[in-house]
Amino acid sequence: MTQFQFNLNIEDLKDSIMNSNIDAVVKASVVLVLNSVMEDERDKYLNAAAYERTNDRRDYRNGYYERDLIMSIGKLTLKVPRTRNGDFSPSVFERYARCDQAFLLSMLEMVVNGVSTRKVKNIVQQLCGESFSKSFVSSLTEKLDPIVNQWANRPLNTMYYPYIFADAMYIKVREHHRVVSKAVYIATAINENNEREILGLKVDHKESYEAWKDFFQHLQARGLQSPKLVISDAHKGLKKAIETEFVGTTWQRCTVHFKRNIFCQLPKKGMEEVKIGLKRIFEAVTIEDARNFKEEFLDQFKDNPKLEKAINTLEEGFEDAVQYMTHPKKFHQFIRSTNSLERLNQEVRRRERVIRIFPNTQSAFRLIGAVLMDCAEEQARKPVLAIGK
Numbered sequence: 001m002t003q004f005q006f007n008l009n010i011e012d013l014k015d016s017i018m019n020s021n022i023d024a025v026v027k028a029s030v031v032l033v034l035n036s037v038m039e040d041e042r043d044k045y046l047n048a049a050a051y052e053r054t055n056d057r058r059d060y061r062n063g064y065y066e067r068d069l070i071m072s073i074g075k076l077t078l079k080v081p082r083t084r085n086g087d088f089s090p091s092v093f094e095r096y097a098r099c100d101q102a103f104l105l106s107m108l109e110m111v112v113n114g115v116s117t118r119k120v121k122n123i124v125q126q127l128c129g130e131s132f133s134k135s136f137v138s139s140l141t142e143k144l145d146p147i148v149n150q151w152a153n154r155p156l157n158t159m160y161y162p163y164i165f166a167d168a169m170y171i172k173v174r175e176h177h178r179v180v181s182k183a184v185y186i187a188t189a190i191n192e193n194n195e196r197e198i199l200g201l202k203v204d205h206k207e208s209y210e211a212w213k214d215f216f217q218h219l220q221a222r223g224l225q226s227p228k229l230v231i232s233d234a235h236k237g238l239k240k241a242i243e244t245e246f247v248g249t250t251w252q253r254c255t256v257h258f259k260r261n262i263f264c265q266l267p268k269k270g271m272e273e274v275k276i277g278l279k280r281i282f283e284a285v286t287i288e289d290a291r292n293f294k295e296e297f298l299d300q301f302k303d304n305p306k307l308e309k310a311i312n313t314l315e316e317g318f319e320d321a322v323q324y325m326t327h328p329k330k331f332h333q334f335i336r337s338t339n340s341l342e343r344l345n346q347e348v349r350r351r352e353r354v355i356r357i358f359p360n361t362q363s364a365f366r367l368i369g370a371v372l373m374d375c376a377e378e379q380a381r382k383p384v385l386a387i388g389k
Contacts, residue, residue: 027076034069035079038090042081045088059083069093145362148369151376152200157223161189163331164199165341166232166242168207169349171368173358182361183207184348184368185215188341189227190334198344198376199224203365209237216245229327231338233257234317253320255282256337261317265310274301278314285332287325294318347375 043049048057064079069092080090168183183206187199200219204211226246232238233254242251262278277297284290294314301307324336334340348371358364 031076031078034076034092038078038081038092041090042083042088046083059085059088067093142366144366144370148366148373151373152365152369153222155223156199156219157225159197160192160225161197161199162192162228163190163335164227164230165189165338166212166230166238167338167341167345168235168238169345171203171352171358171364172356173203173361173364175361179357181206182364183211184364185211186341186344186348186372187215187219188344190331196340196379198372198379201365201369201372203361203368207235207237209240212238212241213245216241220245229323229335231324231335233338234261234320250323250326251320252323252335253317254336254338255321255324256339258317258321262310262313265307265313267306274307274310277301281318282321282336284322284325285329287322290322290325344372344375347371 042061046058046061048054050061060083062082062084064081066077067080069076069078078092082088165188166185168185170181170183172179173182174180183204185202185204185207187201189197189199191197200215200222202211202215202218204214226249229250229252230242230246231252231254232242234257239251242249259278259282263275266274277293277300281290281293281297284293298311298315302311324332327335348368351371352368355367358367
Protein backbone atom coordinates (compact mmCIF):
# COMPACT_ATOMS: atom_id res chain seq x y z
CA MET A 1 0.00 0.00 0.00
CA THR A 2 1.34 3.36 -0.98
CA GLN A 3 1.94 5.68 2.02
CA PHE A 4 1.74 9.45 1.87
CA GLN A 5 3.63 11.78 4.18
CA PHE A 6 2.41 15.32 4.91
CA ASN A 7 4.61 18.03 6.36
CA LEU A 8 2.15 20.32 8.17
CA ASN A 9 3.38 23.73 9.26
CA ILE A 10 1.14 24.60 12.24
CA GLU A 11 2.18 28.26 12.27
CA ASP A 12 1.34 28.68 8.57
CA LEU A 13 -2.04 27.02 9.15
CA LYS A 14 -2.71 29.27 12.14
CA ASP A 15 -1.87 32.40 10.14
CA SER A 16 -4.05 31.20 7.28
CA ILE A 17 -7.05 30.77 9.53
CA MET A 18 -6.53 33.99 11.46
CA ASN A 19 -6.21 36.03 8.27
CA SER A 20 -9.21 34.47 6.56
CA ASN A 21 -12.67 36.00 6.47
CA ILE A 22 -14.44 33.73 8.94
CA ASP A 23 -17.73 35.53 8.45
CA ALA A 24 -17.64 34.75 4.74
CA VAL A 25 -16.82 31.10 5.47
CA VAL A 26 -19.73 30.83 7.92
CA LYS A 27 -22.14 32.48 5.50
CA ALA A 28 -21.05 30.24 2.65
CA SER A 29 -21.48 27.16 4.84
CA VAL A 30 -24.97 28.19 5.92
CA VAL A 31 -25.93 28.93 2.30
CA LEU A 32 -24.67 25.51 1.24
CA VAL A 33 -26.64 23.75 3.99
CA LEU A 34 -29.88 25.65 3.39
CA ASN A 35 -29.66 25.16 -0.39
CA SER A 36 -29.15 21.44 0.17
CA VAL A 37 -32.10 21.29 2.56
CA MET A 38 -34.37 22.97 0.01
CA GLU A 39 -33.13 20.68 -2.76
CA ASP A 40 -33.89 17.63 -0.63
CA GLU A 41 -37.35 19.01 0.16
CA ARG A 42 -38.08 19.39 -3.55
CA ASP A 43 -36.99 15.81 -4.22
CA LYS A 44 -39.38 14.56 -1.53
CA TYR A 45 -42.16 16.77 -2.85
CA LEU A 46 -41.68 15.47 -6.42
CA ASN A 47 -41.29 11.92 -5.13
CA ALA A 48 -38.44 11.54 -7.59
CA ALA A 49 -34.72 12.24 -7.63
CA ALA A 50 -33.04 14.18 -10.43
CA TYR A 51 -33.28 12.36 -13.78
CA GLU A 52 -35.18 9.52 -12.15
CA ARG A 53 -37.96 7.93 -14.24
CA THR A 54 -40.87 6.86 -12.10
CA ASN A 55 -44.65 6.70 -12.35
CA ASP A 56 -44.95 8.16 -8.85
CA ARG A 57 -43.57 11.56 -9.90
CA ARG A 58 -45.83 14.50 -8.84
CA ASP A 59 -44.27 17.29 -10.89
CA TYR A 60 -41.10 18.40 -12.66
CA ARG A 61 -38.19 20.62 -11.70
CA ASN A 62 -38.16 24.13 -13.06
CA GLY A 63 -34.83 25.61 -12.11
CA TYR A 64 -34.15 28.10 -9.31
CA TYR A 65 -34.66 31.69 -8.30
CA GLU A 66 -32.66 33.78 -5.87
CA ARG A 67 -34.10 35.06 -2.60
CA ASP A 68 -32.44 36.91 0.28
CA LEU A 69 -32.73 35.78 3.88
CA ILE A 70 -31.58 38.02 6.70
CA MET A 71 -30.14 36.22 9.71
CA SER A 72 -28.00 37.24 12.65
CA ILE A 73 -24.88 36.48 10.62
CA GLY A 74 -26.00 38.80 7.84
CA LYS A 75 -27.88 38.68 4.55
CA LEU A 76 -27.75 35.37 2.71
CA THR A 77 -28.63 34.91 -0.96
CA LEU A 78 -30.16 31.47 -1.49
CA LYS A 79 -30.99 29.47 -4.63
CA VAL A 80 -34.59 28.47 -4.11
CA PRO A 81 -35.69 25.43 -6.16
CA ARG A 82 -39.06 25.59 -7.91
CA THR A 83 -41.41 23.30 -9.80
CA ARG A 84 -43.47 23.73 -12.96
CA ASN A 85 -46.85 24.02 -11.31
CA GLY A 86 -45.46 26.36 -8.65
CA ASP A 87 -47.09 24.54 -5.73
CA PHE A 88 -43.80 23.66 -4.02
CA SER A 89 -42.66 25.94 -1.20
CA PRO A 90 -39.60 25.16 0.93
CA SER A 91 -39.96 25.29 4.70
CA VAL A 92 -36.73 27.22 5.21
CA PHE A 93 -38.32 30.65 4.91
CA GLU A 94 -41.34 29.68 6.97
CA ARG A 95 -39.03 28.31 9.64
CA TYR A 96 -36.74 31.31 9.71
CA ALA A 97 -39.64 33.74 9.50
CA ARG A 98 -40.01 33.05 13.21
CA CYS A 99 -36.38 34.08 13.66
CA ASP A 100 -37.03 37.23 11.64
CA GLN A 101 -40.04 38.00 13.80
CA ALA A 102 -38.03 37.43 16.97
CA PHE A 103 -35.33 39.68 15.54
CA LEU A 104 -37.84 42.46 14.86
CA LEU A 105 -39.31 42.04 18.33
CA SER A 106 -35.81 42.35 19.77
CA MET A 107 -35.36 45.62 17.91
CA LEU A 108 -38.72 46.75 19.23
CA GLU A 109 -37.78 45.79 22.76
CA MET A 110 -34.60 47.83 22.50
CA VAL A 111 -36.66 50.91 21.59
CA VAL A 112 -39.13 50.32 24.45
CA ASN A 113 -36.27 49.91 26.90
CA GLY A 114 -34.89 53.31 26.07
CA VAL A 115 -32.38 52.64 23.29
CA SER A 116 -32.51 55.41 20.71
CA THR A 117 -33.49 54.55 17.15
CA ARG A 118 -30.06 55.68 16.00
CA LYS A 119 -28.36 53.20 18.32
CA VAL A 120 -30.76 50.42 17.31
CA LYS A 121 -29.93 51.14 13.68
CA ASN A 122 -26.20 50.82 14.43
CA ILE A 123 -26.67 47.62 16.45
CA VAL A 124 -28.66 45.98 13.66
CA GLN A 125 -26.04 46.95 11.12
CA GLN A 126 -23.32 45.36 13.25
CA LEU A 127 -25.34 42.16 13.74
CA CYS A 128 -26.65 41.71 10.23
CA GLY A 129 -24.44 43.76 8.01
CA GLU A 130 -27.61 45.39 6.75
CA SER A 131 -28.42 49.08 7.02
CA PHE A 132 -31.89 50.07 8.18
CA SER A 133 -33.10 53.65 8.28
CA LYS A 134 -34.23 55.29 11.51
CA SER A 135 -37.67 55.64 9.97
CA PHE A 136 -37.83 51.86 9.51
CA VAL A 137 -36.96 51.30 13.17
CA SER A 138 -39.54 53.90 14.16
CA SER A 139 -42.18 52.25 11.97
CA LEU A 140 -41.62 49.00 13.83
CA THR A 141 -43.07 50.57 16.95
CA GLU A 142 -46.41 50.90 15.17
CA LYS A 143 -46.75 47.15 15.64
CA LEU A 144 -47.31 47.99 19.30
CA ASP A 145 -50.53 49.91 18.64
CA PRO A 146 -53.03 47.02 18.83
CA ILE A 147 -51.19 45.49 21.79
CA VAL A 148 -51.04 48.71 23.81
CA ASN A 149 -54.61 49.68 22.90
CA GLN A 150 -55.94 46.31 24.00
CA TRP A 151 -54.10 46.58 27.33
CA ALA A 152 -55.10 50.22 27.88
CA ASN A 153 -58.78 49.37 27.28
CA ARG A 154 -58.98 46.07 29.15
CA PRO A 155 -62.00 45.69 31.47
CA LEU A 156 -61.63 46.71 35.12
CA ASN A 157 -64.89 45.21 36.38
CA THR A 158 -63.42 41.85 37.37
CA MET A 159 -61.62 43.24 40.40
CA TYR A 160 -62.26 45.84 43.10
CA TYR A 161 -59.60 48.49 43.66
CA PRO A 162 -59.96 50.03 47.15
CA TYR A 163 -56.90 52.30 46.80
CA ILE A 164 -56.11 54.30 43.67
CA PHE A 165 -53.10 56.53 42.99
CA ALA A 166 -53.19 59.31 40.38
CA ASP A 167 -50.49 61.60 39.04
CA ALA A 168 -49.41 63.38 35.87
CA MET A 169 -46.06 63.96 34.22
CA TYR A 170 -45.13 66.21 31.32
CA ILE A 171 -43.52 65.31 28.00
CA LYS A 172 -42.64 67.19 24.79
CA VAL A 173 -44.50 66.39 21.57
CA ARG A 174 -44.35 67.82 18.03
CA GLU A 175 -47.70 69.20 16.99
CA HIS A 176 -48.42 71.36 13.92
CA HIS A 177 -44.69 71.97 13.39
CA ARG A 178 -44.30 73.15 16.98
CA VAL A 179 -42.91 71.48 20.10
CA VAL A 180 -45.57 71.55 22.82
CA SER A 181 -45.79 70.25 26.37
CA LYS A 182 -48.39 67.57 27.08
CA ALA A 183 -49.49 65.81 30.23
CA VAL A 184 -49.44 62.05 30.70
CA TYR A 185 -52.08 60.95 33.20
CA ILE A 186 -51.35 57.65 34.95
CA ALA A 187 -53.45 55.75 37.49
CA THR A 188 -52.30 52.78 39.55
CA ALA A 189 -53.99 50.86 42.32
CA ILE A 190 -53.81 48.28 45.07
CA ASN A 191 -56.44 45.68 44.28
CA GLU A 192 -58.50 43.52 46.61
CA ASN A 193 -55.75 40.88 46.53
CA ASN A 194 -53.26 43.45 47.85
CA GLU A 195 -51.40 43.52 44.52
CA ARG A 196 -50.19 46.61 42.75
CA GLU A 197 -51.71 47.17 39.33
CA ILE A 198 -51.39 49.83 36.63
CA LEU A 199 -54.91 50.83 35.62
CA GLY A 200 -54.30 53.03 32.61
CA LEU A 201 -52.90 56.17 31.03
CA LYS A 202 -53.92 59.09 28.88
CA VAL A 203 -51.96 61.70 26.93
CA ASP A 204 -53.68 65.09 26.82
CA HIS A 205 -53.08 68.80 27.01
CA LYS A 206 -52.08 70.52 30.23
CA GLU A 207 -53.27 69.10 33.53
CA SER A 208 -56.80 70.35 34.20
CA TYR A 209 -60.11 69.42 35.77
CA GLU A 210 -61.63 68.53 32.38
CA ALA A 211 -58.70 66.30 31.45
CA TRP A 212 -58.73 64.47 34.78
CA LYS A 213 -62.51 64.13 34.57
CA ASP A 214 -62.26 62.56 31.10
CA PHE A 215 -59.55 60.19 32.31
CA PHE A 216 -61.58 59.02 35.31
CA GLN A 217 -64.66 58.61 33.12
CA HIS A 218 -62.60 56.45 30.77
CA LEU A 219 -61.60 54.23 33.71
CA GLN A 220 -65.22 54.05 34.85
CA ALA A 221 -66.36 53.11 31.34
CA ARG A 222 -64.01 50.14 31.60
CA GLY A 223 -65.77 49.07 34.79
CA LEU A 224 -63.81 50.81 37.56
CA GLN A 225 -65.83 51.22 40.76
CA SER A 226 -65.44 54.09 43.20
CA PRO A 227 -62.54 53.26 45.53
CA LYS A 228 -62.28 53.81 49.26
CA LEU A 229 -59.37 56.20 48.88
CA VAL A 230 -57.69 58.15 46.07
CA ILE A 231 -54.12 59.25 46.80
CA SER A 232 -52.68 62.20 44.86
CA ASP A 233 -51.08 65.61 45.13
CA ALA A 234 -53.16 68.73 45.74
CA HIS A 235 -53.69 69.82 42.14
CA LYS A 236 -57.01 71.68 42.17
CA GLY A 237 -58.32 70.17 38.94
CA LEU A 238 -57.40 66.65 40.06
CA LYS A 239 -58.98 67.13 43.47
CA LYS A 240 -62.20 68.47 41.92
CA ALA A 241 -62.38 65.58 39.44
CA ILE A 242 -62.04 63.07 42.29
CA GLU A 243 -64.91 64.76 44.14
CA THR A 244 -67.22 64.76 41.11
CA GLU A 245 -66.41 61.37 39.60
CA PHE A 246 -65.90 59.23 42.71
CA VAL A 247 -68.85 60.06 44.93
CA GLY A 248 -68.35 58.75 48.46
CA THR A 249 -64.59 58.33 47.98
CA THR A 250 -62.13 59.94 50.41
CA TRP A 251 -59.23 61.96 49.08
CA GLN A 252 -55.81 61.37 50.64
CA ARG A 253 -53.32 64.17 50.09
CA CYS A 254 -49.84 62.76 49.53
CA THR A 255 -47.98 63.28 52.83
CA VAL A 256 -44.63 63.62 51.07
CA HIS A 257 -45.87 66.49 48.92
CA PHE A 258 -47.69 68.04 51.88
CA LYS A 259 -44.65 68.02 54.20
CA ARG A 260 -42.55 69.44 51.39
CA ASN A 261 -45.04 72.27 50.95
CA ILE A 262 -44.86 73.08 54.68
CA PHE A 263 -41.06 72.92 54.82
CA CYS A 264 -40.84 75.32 51.88
CA GLN A 265 -42.62 77.90 54.06
CA LEU A 266 -40.02 77.65 56.83
CA PRO A 267 -37.04 79.98 57.30
CA LYS A 268 -33.73 78.49 56.22
CA LYS A 269 -32.02 78.53 59.63
CA GLY A 270 -32.86 77.53 63.18
CA MET A 271 -35.78 75.26 62.28
CA GLU A 272 -34.51 71.90 63.59
CA GLU A 273 -36.97 71.79 66.49
CA VAL A 274 -39.85 72.84 64.24
CA LYS A 275 -39.08 70.12 61.71
CA ILE A 276 -38.92 67.49 64.46
CA GLY A 277 -42.35 68.61 65.66
CA LEU A 278 -43.81 68.40 62.16
CA LYS A 279 -42.35 64.96 61.52
CA ARG A 280 -43.78 63.76 64.84
CA ILE A 281 -47.27 64.60 63.64
CA PHE A 282 -46.99 62.39 60.55
CA GLU A 283 -45.26 59.57 62.37
CA ALA A 284 -48.32 59.04 64.55
CA VAL A 285 -50.03 55.66 64.36
CA THR A 286 -53.61 56.79 64.96
CA ILE A 287 -55.46 59.83 63.69
CA GLU A 288 -56.22 60.86 67.30
CA ASP A 289 -52.49 60.93 68.11
CA ALA A 290 -51.78 62.93 64.95
CA ARG A 291 -54.39 65.51 65.89
CA ASN A 292 -53.03 65.77 69.43
CA PHE A 293 -49.47 66.19 68.17
CA LYS A 294 -50.67 68.89 65.79
CA GLU A 295 -52.36 70.84 68.62
CA GLU A 296 -49.20 70.56 70.71
CA PHE A 297 -47.19 71.88 67.78
CA LEU A 298 -49.55 74.84 67.33
CA ASP A 299 -49.46 75.68 71.05
CA GLN A 300 -45.69 75.65 70.98
CA PHE A 301 -45.08 77.71 67.82
CA LYS A 302 -48.24 79.71 67.09
CA ASP A 303 -46.75 82.94 68.45
CA ASN A 304 -43.73 82.79 66.14
CA PRO A 305 -44.45 85.22 63.25
CA LYS A 306 -41.84 83.50 61.08
CA LEU A 307 -43.97 80.34 61.06
CA GLU A 308 -47.27 81.95 60.12
CA LYS A 309 -47.30 80.70 56.51
CA ALA A 310 -46.16 77.19 57.47
CA ILE A 311 -48.81 76.94 60.19
CA ASN A 312 -51.54 78.12 57.82
CA THR A 313 -50.49 75.48 55.29
CA LEU A 314 -50.50 72.81 58.00
CA GLU A 315 -53.97 73.71 59.29
CA GLU A 316 -55.43 74.01 55.81
CA GLY A 317 -54.31 70.60 54.56
CA PHE A 318 -53.88 68.54 57.73
CA GLU A 319 -57.13 66.57 57.67
CA ASP A 320 -56.73 65.64 54.00
CA ALA A 321 -53.19 64.42 54.71
CA VAL A 322 -54.11 62.03 57.56
CA GLN A 323 -57.09 60.25 56.04
CA TYR A 324 -55.00 57.14 55.48
CA MET A 325 -54.95 56.70 59.28
CA THR A 326 -58.67 55.86 59.21
CA HIS A 327 -57.82 52.69 57.30
CA PRO A 328 -56.24 49.51 58.70
CA LYS A 329 -52.73 50.07 60.03
CA LYS A 330 -51.27 47.38 57.77
CA PHE A 331 -52.01 49.60 54.74
CA HIS A 332 -50.58 52.86 56.12
CA GLN A 333 -47.10 52.70 54.62
CA PHE A 334 -48.56 51.93 51.20
CA ILE A 335 -51.35 54.52 50.99
CA ARG A 336 -49.93 57.58 52.73
CA SER A 337 -48.15 58.92 49.64
CA THR A 338 -47.80 58.57 45.87
CA ASN A 339 -44.19 57.37 46.16
CA SER A 340 -44.93 54.12 44.31
CA LEU A 341 -46.41 56.05 41.39
CA GLU A 342 -43.52 58.52 41.46
CA ARG A 343 -41.10 55.63 41.06
CA LEU A 344 -43.12 54.38 38.11
CA ASN A 345 -42.97 57.87 36.57
CA GLN A 346 -39.20 57.83 36.97
CA GLU A 347 -39.00 54.56 35.08
CA VAL A 348 -41.10 56.04 32.28
CA ARG A 349 -38.96 59.18 32.34
CA ARG A 350 -35.74 57.16 32.12
CA ARG A 351 -36.83 55.61 28.83
CA GLU A 352 -38.67 58.68 27.53
CA ARG A 353 -35.58 60.86 28.04
CA VAL A 354 -33.81 59.05 25.20
CA ILE A 355 -36.47 60.22 22.74
CA ARG A 356 -36.67 63.77 24.14
CA ILE A 357 -39.38 64.90 21.70
CA PHE A 358 -42.13 62.57 20.47
CA PRO A 359 -43.10 63.00 16.79
CA ASN A 360 -46.82 62.95 17.68
CA THR A 361 -49.26 62.18 20.48
CA GLN A 362 -49.93 58.63 19.28
CA SER A 363 -46.25 57.73 19.39
CA ALA A 364 -46.08 59.06 22.96
CA PHE A 365 -49.09 56.98 24.01
CA ARG A 366 -47.65 53.95 22.24
CA LEU A 367 -44.20 54.02 23.82
CA ILE A 368 -45.29 55.05 27.33
CA GLY A 369 -48.04 52.43 27.19
CA ALA A 370 -45.47 49.79 26.21
CA VAL A 371 -43.20 50.87 29.07
CA LEU A 372 -46.11 50.65 31.54
CA MET A 373 -47.00 47.20 30.19
CA ASP A 374 -43.41 46.14 30.73
CA CYS A 375 -43.52 47.47 34.30
CA ALA A 376 -46.86 45.73 34.88
CA GLU A 377 -45.39 42.40 33.77
CA GLU A 378 -42.47 42.95 36.13
CA GLN A 379 -44.88 43.67 39.01
CA ALA A 380 -46.87 40.54 38.17
CA ARG A 381 -43.73 38.44 38.70
CA LYS A 382 -43.31 39.85 42.20
CA PRO A 383 -45.12 38.41 45.23
CA VAL A 384 -48.22 39.98 46.70
CA LEU A 385 -47.51 43.08 48.83
CA ALA A 386 -46.43 42.04 52.30
CA ILE A 387 -49.58 43.49 53.88
CA GLY A 388 -50.78 41.92 57.09
CA LYS A 389 -48.01 39.31 57.01
